[in-house]
Amino acid sequence: MSKYRLTQLKALEAESIHIMREVVAEFRNPVMLYSIGKDSSVMLHLARKAFYPAPLPFPLLHVDTAYKFPEMYEFREWFVKEIGAELIVRRNEDAINKGMNPKGFGVARCCGALKTQGLLDALEEGNYDAAFGGARRDEERSRAKERVFSIRDEFGQWDPKNQRPELWDVYNGRIHEGESVRVFPLSNWTEMDIWLYIREENIPIVPLYYAKERLMVERGNLLIPYYEKTKDQLLKGEEPTMVMSRFRTLGCMPCTGAVRSHATTIDEIVAEAAAARRSERETRIIDHGANTMEDKKKEGYF
Amino acid sequence: MTANINFKLSQTIQLLRLATVGSVDDGKSTLIGRLLVDTKGAFEDQLLSVTRKKGAASEAEVDLAMLTDGLSAEREQGITIDVAYRYFATPKRKFIMADCPGHEQYTRNMVTGASTANAAIILIDARNGVMPQTKRHTHILSLLGTPHLVVAINKMDMVDYDQSIFEKIRADITAYCAKQGIKDLICIPISALHGDMVVTRGDSMSWYKDRTLLETLESIEVTDHIERLPFRFAVQYINRPQTEELPDFRGYCGRINSGIVRTGDTVTLLPSGKTSRIKEIVTFDGTPDEAFAPQSVTLTLVDDIDISRGDMIVHSDSTPEIRKEIEALVCWIGDEPLVARKKYIIKQTTNSVRAVAMDIVYRTDIHTLNQDNADELGVNEIGRVRFKLAQPIYCDAYADNRATGSFIIIDTFTNITIGAGMICG
Structure with a gap:
């Protein structure tokens, strides 16, 4: 390969950095949504590259549902301190105090309250006009349709039938008062790219991505993790057993399944991702209800 | 694509950005579905979630278009409204494919999908031949200067794989393209529905001896050699940390639009016309001696000059x-x-x-x-x-x-x- 050619990972990196700088240059008050997952880790790494040697010119915002894995909170505290970023944590305390949970209220309602409403409230409170998200187009078919700059109305809603044309790499960041933009710098990355990049750049990730003997409950095709905090979310008759497993994606404890795996190193994870015949979103209960990702995005979900 | 091959090569493979265009119902979404299925770019659970065609006997006949028509309105109306981006990889390269809508009403979305493409597949329905929208899309591609155009004459199964029909359409589209200076058009007869000449050759068109569509896409030259053009660097953002460690750092962030820049190069700043020299190319991964398009870097200059977003840094001997x-x-x-x-x-x-x-x-x-x-x-x-x-x-x-x-x-x-x-x- 000629020395003036970029590998796919370097090409994607250059594109993502360009997108982030464009946002910081054109918007008044950007924020980066941080979900603690592998895509967030990559997005954050790219942001550090984009603004090096300066510190990040925007804060991180974690919309916490109170249902994240203990390992995720631990990682969040360590990682944010390690890179010296400013972290804002927001929760929909009202819903949490009312005991919002997926089993009692339904997954769609729980997500709507803890994630979507939590996010919209936090964005409004911070008066942010641009929010970076780590969503990728290969994840899900309605995400495959979204622009890099996704314009939202004052209620944070997406209008998929009326998206702005996005030409070359010239992004149109002009918005009206009250509107905002969700920006997806990882739009063109695939799950495989994410893993290869994590390997190439030695990016730290939550240990839950690596296989280990873990307490799991089997529900149909899913392995649901067993934790003290969420054991009341189990269905009748479900009993935990130790299973060698890992997580392909991370979300809330009651709604994120694991997969059987012996991949304990990044090389083994890459090999497993390359051989995977089922999508990573399959383990996310949120994707399988009558309320689709498209519906949730129209309501303001990221 | 075995795990092993992908695992070894994936760090050095290149990216090809593709767009598929053409008139309504020429089968763009079906073709992409076919490419995804046959290169294993679609996952089993995604395949199972798409509606099977009425009376379909096997999984092979799932409605391939349902894989890419990601909006509920598209599935309801059976048309593609907006570009869908899909990703697949072979051991040779990674593809980003923009599935563009065919309806004239949604031409704006086609332009969106095509503007970043290194190559485009123009689909033509063998039964209909070259349609007005085929012409519109082809003309837009020629204006956009899309480097490689491949014409896939689809639905050959509906015309009994007749070579003379293929030749007639090839002559028509070649003539239309020649008028606007497009040469070297590659035309391939395919059946996206059954898969002939897409990833595998099939056995229905033995009269066609050239590469399959996927082989063609794998052999297209990816790079447009923008590093050989004069150096252009549109300043995106001024990086001034103003921290204790870096009180005076002033870097110019941007994505190199074209050309190569090296430490020590004499540069001219536009609009001021002042000249200076490149002090350092600053990146998170160190300070390389040179950088090239389309890398995103931060440049520092020997002289303290007032530069803002929208200004351009260029080589003094070749200005825009x-x-x-x-x-x-x-x-x-x-x-x-x-x-x-x-x-x-x-x-x-x-x-x-x-x-x-x-x-x-x-x-x-x-x-x-x-x-x-x-x-x-x-x-x-x-x-x-x-x-x-x-x-x-x-x-x-x-x-x-x-x-x-x-x-x-x-x-x-x-x-x-x-x-x-x-x-x-």
């Missing part, structure tokens, strides 16, 4: 044009027509300027390619327009440099992107 008046080919995608004397915003590289449309030099008839007189450009029309700008821009002709020769036109009232412009030399 500084223009307050431009003529450009415009693909109009706004609902309200472009009219003379109306004011717009033009964004070119990182520069946004106010502009007024002076006059429409001509409007192109996409059937005959004649250049007609016109008072306005309506939605989905194409023409040559003269603009006067409130501030100068630093540009090259689009034919010479896509990055500095392209711009978008923004409505001053709605903020919506309403046009794509390509600067004429």
Whole structure:
């Protein structure tokens, strides 16, 4: 390969950095949504590259549902301190105090309250006009349709039938008062790219991505993790057993399944991702209800 | 694609950005579904979630279009409204594929999908031949300067895999392309539904001896050698940490639009015209001696000069044009027509300027390619327009440099992107 050619990972990196700088240059008050997952880790790494040697010119915002894995909170505290970023944590305390949970209220309602409403409230409170998200187009078919700059109305809603044309790499960041933009710098990355990049750049990730003997409950095709905090979310008759497993994606404890795996190193994870015949979103209960990702995005979900 | 091959090669493979275009019902979404299924770019659970065709006997007959038509409105109406981006990889390369809508109404979304493509597949239904929308899309691709065009003549199964039908359509589209200077058109007969000549050859068209569609896509030259063009660096953002450790650091962030830059190079800054030298190329991964397009880097200069976003750093021995008046080919995608004397915003590289449309030099008839007189450009029309700008821009002709020769036109009232412009030399 000629020395003036970029590998796919370097090409994607250059594109993502360009997108982030464009946002910081054109918007008044950007924020980066941080979900603690592998895509967030990559997005954050790219942001550090984009603004090096300066510190990040925007804060991180974690919309916490109170249902994240203990390992995720631990990682969040360590990682944010390690890179010296400013972290804002927001929760929909009202819903949490009312005991919002997926089993009692339904997954769609729980997500709507803890994630979507939590996010919209936090964005409004911070008066942010641009929010970076780590969503990728290969994840899900309605995400495959979204622009890099996704314009939202004052209620944070997406209008998929009326998206702005996005030409070359010239992004149109002009918005009206009250509107905002969700920006997806990882739009063109695939799950495989994410893993290869994590390997190439030695990016730290939550240990839950690596296989280990873990307490799991089997529900149909899913392995649901067993934790003290969420054991009341189990269905009748479900009993935990130790299973060698890992997580392909991370979300809330009651709604994120694991997969059987012996991949304990990044090389083994890459090999497993390359051989995977089922999508990573399959383990996310949120994707399988009558309320689709498209519906949730129209309501303001990221 | 075995795990092993992918695992070894994936760090060095290259990216090919593709667009699929063509008229309604020519089978674009089905073709992409076919490519995804046959290269294993679609996951089993995604395949199971798509609706099976009525009476389909096997999984092989799942409605492939359902894989890419990601919006509920698209599935309801059975048409593609907006571009869907899909990703697949072979041991040779990674593909980003933009599935563009065929309806004239959604031409704006087709332009979105095609503007970043290194290559495009133009689909034609073998039963219908070259349609008006085939011509419109082909003409837009020629304006965009899409480097590689592949014509896939689809639904060969519906015409009994008849070679003479294929040859007739090949002659028609080749003639239309020749009129606008497109040569080396590759035409391939395929059946996206059954898979013939897409990934595998199948056994229905033994008369066709050339590469399959996927083999063709794998052999297309990816790079457009933008590093060989003159150095252009539109400043995106000024990096001034003002921290204790770096109180005086002042770096210019940007994505190298074209060319190569090296430490010590003599550069000219536009618009001031001042010259300086490159002190360092700063990146998170160190300070390399050189960097090239399309890398994103931060440059520091030997001299302290006032530079802001929208300015351009170039090599002193090869500067771009500084223009307050431009003529450009415009693909109009706004609902309200472009009219003379109306004011717009033009964004070119990182520069946004106010502009007024002076006059429409001509409007192109996409059937005959004649250049007609016109008072306005309506939605989905194409023409040559003269603009006067409130501030100068630093540009090259689009034919010479896509990055500095392209711009978008923004409505001053709605903020919506309403046009794509390509600067004429």
